[in-house]
Amino acid sequence: MSVTEYDVIIIGAGVAGLTAGALLASRGFQVALVTAGEPTACLSTGCIDVCSGNHNPLAGIKELPDAHPFHLVPEKTITESLDNFLKAMQEMGIPYTGTLAENRLVLSALGTFKTSCLVPSTMKAAPQDTRDSIHIISFAGLKDFYPGYIISRRPNTEFSVYDAGVASTMGIAAHFEEEDCLERFISWLKGQNVSADRIAFPAVLGLESADKIVKMLALRIGKPVFEIPTIPPSMPGRRLFNALKDYFRKKGGTIYWGWPVSGVEKSGKIIEGVTTASKGRPNSLNGKSFILATGSFVGGGLVAGRETITENIFHLPVHVPGARETWFENDYFSFSHGIGRAGIIVDSSLRPDGSPLENIFVCGGILADTEILKNGCGHGLAIATGQRAAESCMECLR
Amino acid sequence: MIKADVIIIGGGATGCGIARDLALRGIPHCLIEKGDFAAGTTGACHGLLHSGGRYAVNDPIAARECYDENQILRRIAIKCVEQTGGLFVRLPGDSKRFRELFLRSCGEVGIPTEVISSTKALDLVPNLNPEIEEAIKVPDCSIDPFRLCMLNIRTSQLRNNLIFTRHKVTEIIKSHGRCIGVKATDQSTGEAREIHANIIVNATGAWANMIASLAGCEVPMTLAKGSLVITNHRLTNMVINRLRPPSDGDIIVPNEAVCLAGTTSLAVENPDKIGIEAAEVDTIISEAGRMIPHFNNTRIIRAFSGVRPLLKSQKMDSHEISRGFRIIDHQNGMYSIVGGKLTTFRLMAEKMVDTIMASFNLKRACETAAIPLDGQEELSGYPLSKRLADMKDIVCECELVNRKEVERIINQTGTRNVGDITHRTRLGMGPCQGGFCTFRALGIMNDMSVVSPEQSMAMLRDFLQRRFRGIRYALWGDQLREEQLVEYIYLGILALEKPK
Incomplete structure (x- = not known):
C-alpha cells in the first residue's frame, strides 16, 4: 500500500470541495482531493443560487431560518468567497455575471423564470421580463428540449429547428466547438431572417468555448444571444465543474479521480488518513486536516436506509428529520419535504456537532437544514461554506 | 344520442372481456370507462396468471376455474403471458401438514404439481433462500394486465363498437322502472353523452356498488386493499409463492423487466381513498426477503395499492373470502358482475354474455376460449x-x-x-x-x-x-x-x- 502525505485531504469534487481546495492550495498548503467520480455540479444549470427567495440575496440570507448553515458563515466570508469565485471563473474563461445585491432571472426550458444570483455569461442576455420577443433555435433529434413549453408561456416566441447531424446535448456542444460547423450554422441562421429581439438556444453552445461562441454569434447576427439551461446532461454544469477543477489544479492541488474512500485511519480524536479503493491496490492518503464535501443524497454523501440516514465515510452523526414516513409530504410541490433538512449539523467552524473528531470540517450540500430548493441556495452555499471550511482548516493547521 | 344493445360500464379485464365476447357473438355494444383501460384494480394487481394452487386448499372451485383459464390464456393471449412457471417454497418452520394438504388439494382439483428438492429449486431460481426445505412446481405464469385489456377491447374496436374511455357515468336513465341507458361525461372536454341500450352491465369491480346505487340497486361487497411493491429488476424468472395458508407478502411475480411482490389485505370502505402505510411496505419486503433474501437490499421503485372487489362474506379475514364471482340480476335491465380474479376474467365474461344472450333469446356459443386475441401479431413481446x-x-x-x-x-x-x-x-x-x-x-x-x-x-x-x-x-x-x-x-x- 502506498502512502502519501498532505496537509489537507478533501473528499468530494463538487463546488464546495473544489472551492475549499483552491483557496487552501493558493495559500501554499499541500492539498489532495479524492473523489469517487463526477460531482452533481455536472448535472446543475451552472447558475450560482445564493438565496433565490429575496430580490436581494444578501438580505435574503438574513431572513433564512435560524438553523440554516448560511448563518454560520460571516457576511465578509460570503462576499469574499463569491468574489473569489467570479475572479476564478474569469481567469478560467467562463465568466459569470451578477452581484450579491440583486438576483437575476434565467429563462428555463419550460418558459418559466429561474431566479439566481451569479449566472454564466452565456445566460446574461436572457430577458428579464416577458416583453421581448424571442426566437428559439432547437435541434433535430435533441430529446431534452421542446420549444413548445416556452411558447406556451411567452407571447411573441417562435422557433426554428437546425439539424446538426448529431442529436445529443454533448454531441451538439462538440459540434459547435468545430469552426467550420459553427460557420455552417451561422450561414443557416442568417437565412432564417430572425426578426425577434433575442435569440435563445438550449445550453449546447460548446463545451470550453461557450462564452466566445455566444459572443461571436451575437456579433455576427447582430442580436443578443443566450442559452437556456437544460435537464442533465447539462453543459453549463459541466463547464462549471471543469473550470473549478482546472482552477484547483492550477493553484497546485492534486485530484485523485475515481478513488472512493473505503476506510479511515484514526488515532483518538484525530483523523490521520483515508484509504481509497483505487484500481490495483488500496492507497492511503495521510493528512493533518480533512474536509468532507460529499454532497447530499444525489451526490452520495448521505445514504438513506429504510430506518435511518447515515454518512458512511467518517460515520458522523446525521440529523434525521423524523421517521421514514415524515421524510416526504403528500404534496409533491410543497418544497418543505422533511428530507431537505437531513444532514450534518456543525458548529461555527463547520466542525460536526456530536462527533469527537477534531480535525474535520464539513461543507456544501451534506450540511443539515439547507433546504436547497426551498431557499434557492445550492452552489452559493457550497462556495461560502467551502471557503469557511478552508479557513477553519488553516486555523487548525496553524 | 347513441343506441346499442348492451352498455358495459368499466374498462377493466372483466369489462374488456365482456366487450370481446359480445363482439365475437355479434352483439352491438358500447363500453364506458371513467379512466383508461386497466386503470382500476386490473392495473393494480401483481400480474399473476394463477395456476390455481393458491386457492386449492380453501376454494377448490375457484382453483379449478383458475387452472382452466390459465390453460386457455396461454393459448389465446400468447403475447400477454410469460410462461414462467411457479414455485411454492417451504421455509424452515412452515407447516408440513399444510404441504400435505396443498398437494392433496391440488391433486383433487387437477392442478399438476411436482415436488422438487431445494437444490433443484436453487438451480431454477438461484436467488432463492438457500435454507428452503423444498419447493413445489406449479404452472403459474405472469401476465400483462394492461396489454390484456387493450387486446380484448381491440376486437370490439375492429367491429366498430363504441368505446369511450375517460367518460364518467353520471346517471343511469330509467323508464318505467327499467334501466334504459346512461349519461356519461367526457372527463377531458366536459361534454355529456347519452347512450341507450336494452341491457346495462355493471363491470366496475370495486366501484360496482357506487354504479348500482345510481340505479337504486345494491351490490353487497367487501373491499380489501392489497398493496404491492415493484423492484427495479427481475430477481427471479419464476413466480415464487410461499407454501403456507394465504397471508401477507407471500408472492413474488416477475413481469417484464421488474418483479412485483405482495400483497397485504386490509378492509377498506372507499376504493377512491386508499393509501399505503410504511409498515405495509416493510412487511412485504421482509416477507419477500424470506423467500428471496436479496429483496431486503434491492431497489424498490414504487409501492401501490389496488382494491379487490370480493363477494360479501361473514369471514373476517379477507384472505379467506372466496375469489369466486357472481352475476347479480337487478331485475331492471341491469346486471352487476362482481368478485372473481384477473385469471378468470374470460370465464366471467362468458357467463355474463351467456346470460345476456339468454335474455335476448339468441343462441350463439362463446368463442373467446378458442380464438386468439386480435392484434397480437404486430406486438414484439418481451425479448x-x-x-x-x-x-x-x-x-x-x-x-x-x-x-x-x-x-x-x-x-x-x-x-x-x-x-x-x-x-x-x-x-x-x-x-x-x-x-x-x-x-x-x-x-x-x-x-x-x-x-x-x-x-x-x-x-x-x-x-x-x-x-x-x-x-x-x-x-x-x-x-x-x-x-x-x-x-x-x-x-x-x-x-x-x-x-x-
Whole structure:
C-alpha cells in the first residue's frame, strides 16, 4: 500500500470541495482531493443560487431560518468567497455575471423564470421580463428540449429547428466547438431572417468555448444571444465543474479521480488518513486536516436506509428529520419535504456537532437544514461554506 | 344520442372481456370507462396468471376455474403471458401438514404439481433462500394486465363498437322502472353523452356498488386493499409463492423487466381513498426477503395499492373470502358482475354474455376460449433484442421506448393523456418512474399539436403529483437519490413551481 502525505485531504469534487481546495492550495498548503467520480455540479444549470427567495440575496440570507448553515458563515466570508469565485471563473474563461445585491432571472426550458444570483455569461442576455420577443433555435433529434413549453408561456416566441447531424446535448456542444460547423450554422441562421429581439438556444453552445461562441454569434447576427439551461446532461454544469477543477489544479492541488474512500485511519480524536479503493491496490492518503464535501443524497454523501440516514465515510452523526414516513409530504410541490433538512449539523467552524473528531470540517450540500430548493441556495452555499471550511482548516493547521 | 344493445360500464379485464365476447357473438355494444383501460384494480394487481394452487386448499372451485383459464390464456393471449412457471417454497418452520394438504388439494382439483428438492429449486431460481426445505412446481405464469385489456377491447374496436374511455357515468336513465341507458361525461372536454341500450352491465369491480346505487340497486361487497411493491429488476424468472395458508407478502411475480411482490389485505370502505402505510411496505419486503433474501437490499421503485372487489362474506379475514364471482340480476335491465380474479376474467365474461344472450333469446356459443386475441401479431413481446432493433430516438431509457413508438400510440389512440402512453408502451415504468421521459413525451405531444402548450404544462404538474403518490412510500436508498434528482430537475432547473 502506498502512502502519501498532505496537509489537507478533501473528499468530494463538487463546488464546495473544489472551492475549499483552491483557496487552501493558493495559500501554499499541500492539498489532495479524492473523489469517487463526477460531482452533481455536472448535472446543475451552472447558475450560482445564493438565496433565490429575496430580490436581494444578501438580505435574503438574513431572513433564512435560524438553523440554516448560511448563518454560520460571516457576511465578509460570503462576499469574499463569491468574489473569489467570479475572479476564478474569469481567469478560467467562463465568466459569470451578477452581484450579491440583486438576483437575476434565467429563462428555463419550460418558459418559466429561474431566479439566481451569479449566472454564466452565456445566460446574461436572457430577458428579464416577458416583453421581448424571442426566437428559439432547437435541434433535430435533441430529446431534452421542446420549444413548445416556452411558447406556451411567452407571447411573441417562435422557433426554428437546425439539424446538426448529431442529436445529443454533448454531441451538439462538440459540434459547435468545430469552426467550420459553427460557420455552417451561422450561414443557416442568417437565412432564417430572425426578426425577434433575442435569440435563445438550449445550453449546447460548446463545451470550453461557450462564452466566445455566444459572443461571436451575437456579433455576427447582430442580436443578443443566450442559452437556456437544460435537464442533465447539462453543459453549463459541466463547464462549471471543469473550470473549478482546472482552477484547483492550477493553484497546485492534486485530484485523485475515481478513488472512493473505503476506510479511515484514526488515532483518538484525530483523523490521520483515508484509504481509497483505487484500481490495483488500496492507497492511503495521510493528512493533518480533512474536509468532507460529499454532497447530499444525489451526490452520495448521505445514504438513506429504510430506518435511518447515515454518512458512511467518517460515520458522523446525521440529523434525521423524523421517521421514514415524515421524510416526504403528500404534496409533491410543497418544497418543505422533511428530507431537505437531513444532514450534518456543525458548529461555527463547520466542525460536526456530536462527533469527537477534531480535525474535520464539513461543507456544501451534506450540511443539515439547507433546504436547497426551498431557499434557492445550492452552489452559493457550497462556495461560502467551502471557503469557511478552508479557513477553519488553516486555523487548525496553524 | 347513441343506441346499442348492451352498455358495459368499466374498462377493466372483466369489462374488456365482456366487450370481446359480445363482439365475437355479434352483439352491438358500447363500453364506458371513467379512466383508461386497466386503470382500476386490473392495473393494480401483481400480474399473476394463477395456476390455481393458491386457492386449492380453501376454494377448490375457484382453483379449478383458475387452472382452466390459465390453460386457455396461454393459448389465446400468447403475447400477454410469460410462461414462467411457479414455485411454492417451504421455509424452515412452515407447516408440513399444510404441504400435505396443498398437494392433496391440488391433486383433487387437477392442478399438476411436482415436488422438487431445494437444490433443484436453487438451480431454477438461484436467488432463492438457500435454507428452503423444498419447493413445489406449479404452472403459474405472469401476465400483462394492461396489454390484456387493450387486446380484448381491440376486437370490439375492429367491429366498430363504441368505446369511450375517460367518460364518467353520471346517471343511469330509467323508464318505467327499467334501466334504459346512461349519461356519461367526457372527463377531458366536459361534454355529456347519452347512450341507450336494452341491457346495462355493471363491470366496475370495486366501484360496482357506487354504479348500482345510481340505479337504486345494491351490490353487497367487501373491499380489501392489497398493496404491492415493484423492484427495479427481475430477481427471479419464476413466480415464487410461499407454501403456507394465504397471508401477507407471500408472492413474488416477475413481469417484464421488474418483479412485483405482495400483497397485504386490509378492509377498506372507499376504493377512491386508499393509501399505503410504511409498515405495509416493510412487511412485504421482509416477507419477500424470506423467500428471496436479496429483496431486503434491492431497489424498490414504487409501492401501490389496488382494491379487490370480493363477494360479501361473514369471514373476517379477507384472505379467506372466496375469489369466486357472481352475476347479480337487478331485475331492471341491469346486471352487476362482481368478485372473481384477473385469471378468470374470460370465464366471467362468458357467463355474463351467456346470460345476456339468454335474455335476448339468441343462441350463439362463446368463442373467446378458442380464438386468439386480435392484434397480437404486430406486438414484439418481451425479448429485449426486438426492442433494441430500433435504438434511434430513445425517449424512455429505462424501458427502451423510442419516439416512433410514442408517436404511433398518439396517432392510434388520439390520446391527450401521458398515462395512456405509459399503459401501452411501459414508458415511465422503470427506475426513474417517468422523471425524465414524461417531460419528453409531453414535449412530443406538443410537437404533434395533440395538446396545447398550456395543457402540456398542466399535465406535467398533474403527472408529477400522481407519480409521487406511487413512489413516496418507496423512498430510501437509490430510489430516494433518483427522486431528489428528479425534484431538482423540475423544481430547480425547470422552475416548474416556486416555493410558496
